[in-house]
Amino acid sequence: MSVLSPPVPPRWLAVHPAGLYVAPADLYIDPTRAVPRAVVTHGHADHARPGHDHVLATPETLAIMAARLGDRAGHARQTLALGEALTVGGVTVRLAPAGHVLGSAQVVLDHQGCRVVVSGDYKRAPDPTCAAFEPVPCDVFITEATFGLPVFRHPPADGEIARLLRMHALFPERTIVIGVYALGKCQRVIALLRAAGYDRPIYLHGALVTMCRVYERLGVALGELRPATGADRKALAGEIVLAPPAATRDRWLGRLPDPMIGAASGWMRIRQHVRRSGVELPLVISDHADWDDLTRTIDEVARAEVWVTHGREDALVHYAQGRGLSARALSLVGFDEETGGDADETTPVPDEAAS
Amino acid sequence: MIRFARLLEALALTPSRSAKLRLLADHVATTPDPDRGWAIAALTDSVGLRNARPAMVRALVQARVDPVLFALSYDYVGDLAETVALIWPAPAVAPDAPPPRLGEVVDRLSAAGRAEVPGLLEGWLDRLDAGGRYALLKLITGAPRVGVSARLAKTALANWGGQPVDALEELWHGLTPPYLELFAWLEGRAGPPTPADDLGLRPFMLAQPLEPDDLARLDPAAFRAEWKWDGIRVQLVGCGGRGRLYARGGDDISPAFPDIVAAMPGDAVLDGELLVVRDGVVAPFSDLQPRLNRKTVTAKLLRDHPAHVRLYDLLVEGDQDLRSRPFDQRRARLEALVARTRPDRMDLSELVPFTDWAALAAVRAGARAAAIEGLMLKRGDSAYVAGRPAGAWYKWKRDPLTADAVLMYAQRGHGKRASLYSDFTFGVWRDDGTLVPVGKAYFGFTDEELRALDRWVRSHTVRTFGPVREVTPALVLEIAFDSLQRSTRHKSGVAMRFPRIHRIRWDKPAAEADRLAALERLLVPGT
Structure with a gap:
């Protein structure tokens, strides 16, 4: 073994019941229960839990947490802008853009000559509502694997939006209602529609309004948004409405004239998920890396070792091992279950009873 | 092929007949000959391409994809054509030809010998996107089943061309894909095609x-x-x-x-x-x-x-x-x-x-x-x-028969009924005290009753399976049906003809609903 090799795997990183633990700095990354010190990669409910004593995150993520969790968003909140670094207990912590949602970050940890990158959730497809993913070469790459099978390959999102707009033109008397997650997907779909030249008002289910306002406050323009709730039923014919996925399966839908139900999610790539969800207009638009981007990223950044977490680990571990890397599945609990109406794309079709 | 793939996908997910008609009309209005005619032929299973087998498709993909990754993927997706369509890797060198048109696929496959088919297929898979690959694979290994009957396709064409569907029905038999003379007539560029013989359908008279x-x-x-x-x-x-x-x-x-x-x-x-x-x-x-x-x-x-x-x-x-x-x-x-x-x-x-x-x-x-x-x-x-x-x-x-059954499952409807649980599966009691499903009905009630049923379903759900809810066995439905027949395809061993909900028996305790043995006495003799 070369004397220049860093100590891999690093003994200062451990998996605890609460999540990934950085011992010298005494902090957890995206802990699944309340802890004294947490680094939070982004604002989705399964990553940003309430009740931590001290939270370190990007200013955008802290704003999102404050909007969602109120005074449970962390006792002490410390911002660390994308690109900035901080040293805690001899560990240098830097946040690099992850391209997942507004404020989302990868956590770059340097300690004892070894660099670990925790990807958090990420994507590499272009997204006008957040900073683009930055590949950071490292010794250990801890990657998400939500879409860690080679059948998950997301098509360009603008093509999906074009399909939506064709259906909109073909069925001008129907209301198109698209199921979207409140944080990220909602604003991205709006931005994609605007980029495609759709400048009519977009109608929102009440549960989506708060996060759109946060995005606008943080400088993401979304065009004219109107509440769908309380709008005149007839006025909604021929309009596009966004709603949380659960609402598109609920009586809430009864207020829309002849709705055509769509959903924007990477899971829409698979027919059985489409059938199960009962949607008429599946849009394969995801905020997670697809198989091609997961593997490309491993090729670009991982120098020695890959740890695979939350998702379909087997295929990605197999891939990394085939590239001569040391790879293993990291079982972190808490990321593979639906955690509420707007958790994220962690599960294909949330059970209706949970909504 | 890409346009055909989009049409297939939209048709497969659209339950409403009128929406299907509109999708079909839009397709023939915006797709040139001969592709639009081949699309109609493919939907009505009149193309007759049967020279590719699933084994050939599997061999093609296994030459391209790591076997472990393919096995994990196939296991997850569960359908060979879909797995191959999704996993098919981009070729090392980008193809210099555009995606094949549907007409090109049909022409070349019809003319190809068995040994040439894999090469053709591989070239097309490289040039298509995932949706196009899926449509291609379904086209050559079996009919794409998207709920389009010959009658529906003819109705769409007739509506689009402004001709009575019966006129089209009468001359349909003499036509062969890709129906160039039919489109010429429907677009007013020529007179009606003349049938080659008299084996055409005469439109039915109904009561x-x-x-x-x-x-x-x-x-x-x-x-x-x-x-x-x-x-x-x-x-x-x-x-x-x-x-x-x-x-x-x-x-x-x-x-x-x-x-x-x-x-x-x-x-x-x-x-x-x-x-x-x-x-x-x-x-x-x-x-x-x-x-x-x-x-x-x-x-x-x-x-x-x-x-x-x-x-x-x-x-x-x-x-x-x-x-x-x-x-x-x-x-x-x-x-x-x-x-x-x-x-x-x-x-x-x-x-x-x-x-x-x-x-x-x-x-x-x-x-x-x-x-x-x-x-x-x-x-x-x-x-x-x-x-x-x-x-x-x-x-x-004949006056319908009736039975009192217990509501077991409800499923959400589509279109205007998408927000409501409107498809109901009901059962009767077996001697061992368990319920066995005997039928499914989705009409026979007023809009107001439907809303009441929907509320009842939501507040009595015990489990959900995708769009289906299992409910507490507590609501009795009086079901009317035309006859009852033996069936080996139903767990209960009986099948109802044309069941509909006759009355909702909010008042009747579920335990007093009918037993299977009582229902069996209604079986038509000789079955």
Whole structure:
């Protein structure tokens, strides 16, 4: 073994019941229960839990947490802008853009000559509502694997939006209602529609309004948004409405004239998920890396070792091992279950009873 | 091919008939020849490409993809064509040709020898996107099933071209894909195509349901009565020693019924009911079912489920079109034809004699035969007119049977009903105290009752499976149905014909709903 090799795997990183633990700095990354010190990669409910004593995150993520969790968003909140670094207990912590949602970050940890990158959730497809993913070469790459099978390959999102707009033109008397997650997907779909030249008002289910306002406050323009709730039923014919996925399966839908139900999610790539969800207009638009981007990223950044977490680990571990890397599945609990109406794309079709 | 793939996907996910019509019309309006014609042919399973096998597709993908990754993916997706469509890796060198058109795929595959097919397929898979690859694989390994009947496709074309669907129906038979002369006519660039022979379908004449107070104003002397048999309505067309059998939707079902086609009594067009008959006794509908919806038929099926046509009407005899003649004249010609030719596997639908409506009602009430749905009343002077002309023919169905069943599952509807649980599965009690499903119904209630049912379902859900909810077995539904037959395809062993919700018994305790044993006493004799 070369004397220049860093100590891999690093003994200062451990998996605890609460999540990934950085011992010298005494902090957890995206802990699944309340802890004294947490680094939070982004604002989705399964990553940003309430009740931590001290939270370190990007200013955008802290704003999102404050909007969602109120005074449970962390006792002490410390911002660390994308690109900035901080040293805690001899560990240098830097946040690099992850391209997942507004404020989302990868956590770059340097300690004892070894660099670990925790990807958090990420994507590499272009997204006008957040900073683009930055590949950071490292010794250990801890990657998400939500879409860690080679059948998950997301098509360009603008093509999906074009399909939506064709259906909109073909069925001008129907209301198109698209199921979207409140944080990220909602604003991205709006931005994609605007980029495609759709400048009519977009109608929102009440549960989506708060996060759109946060995005606008943080400088993401979304065009004219109107509440769908309380709008005149007839006025909604021929309009596009966004709603949380659960609402598109609920009586809430009864207020829309002849709705055509769509959903924007990477899971829409698979027919059985489409059938199960009962949607008429599946849009394969995801905020997670697809198989091609997961593997490309491993090729670009991982120098020695890959740890695979939350998702379909087997295929990605197999891939990394085939590239001569040391790879293993990291079982972190808490990321593979639906955690509420707007958790994220962690599960294909949330059970209706949970909504 | 890409456009065809988009159409397939949209059709597959669109439950509404009117939306399907619009998608089809949009496709033919915006797609050039010959691709639009091949799309219609592919949807109605008239392309006939069968020279690729799943094994060939599997071999192609395994040459390209790591076997472990393929196995994990196939296991997850569960469908070979879909797995291959999604996993197919981009070629190392980007193809310099655009994606193939549907017409190109059909032409080249039809002309290709077996050894050339893998190479063609591989080249196309490289040039298509995931949706296009899926459509291609489904096209060559089996018909894409997206709920488009021949009738629906013809209706879409007729609506789009501003022609009556019956006109299109009559000349359809002489057409072959990609239907260039048809599109020329529908676009007003040419006259109607002339059929090559007389094996085309004549549009069916249908009956209207008899309403309770209709009889009072109808003259019994003007009407003839026949039994309404529970099979499928068909038309037999014989011409020049060849024969065709059409179902009511316009589908040519001849290949599945060689026994009937072989029995055609010369040049004629006959209207009748397709049944299974053994030793002169009509079997229940469930006995006919194994013969339906197939491309071919086995010797065993031919033997075990012998098909038969009970003849109702004669539309054409020789080169004489009889459709404008009165029913009584056509009937006399039909009787003479049957007496003269004595065709195998066919007989006359007997006329039921009666003098007044009360007598006929008594006859109708006494009918308990397995395959009788009720009576048909036909005006003796009625011409054979396409569609459902008012006042000419009536169907007078037998009073329905009823049973009290317990609601077990509910499923969300589609379109206007998408927000409501509107499809209901119900069951009856077995002796061991468990419920067994006996049927499914999604009509028979008012909008207000539907909203009440929806509320009840939501507040009594015990489990959900995707769009389906299992509910507490506590609500009794009075189900009306036309008949009850043995069925090996249902766990309960019985199947209802045309079940609908007759009444919601909010008041009745579930324990007092019917038992399976009681239901079985309603089984039609001989089943």
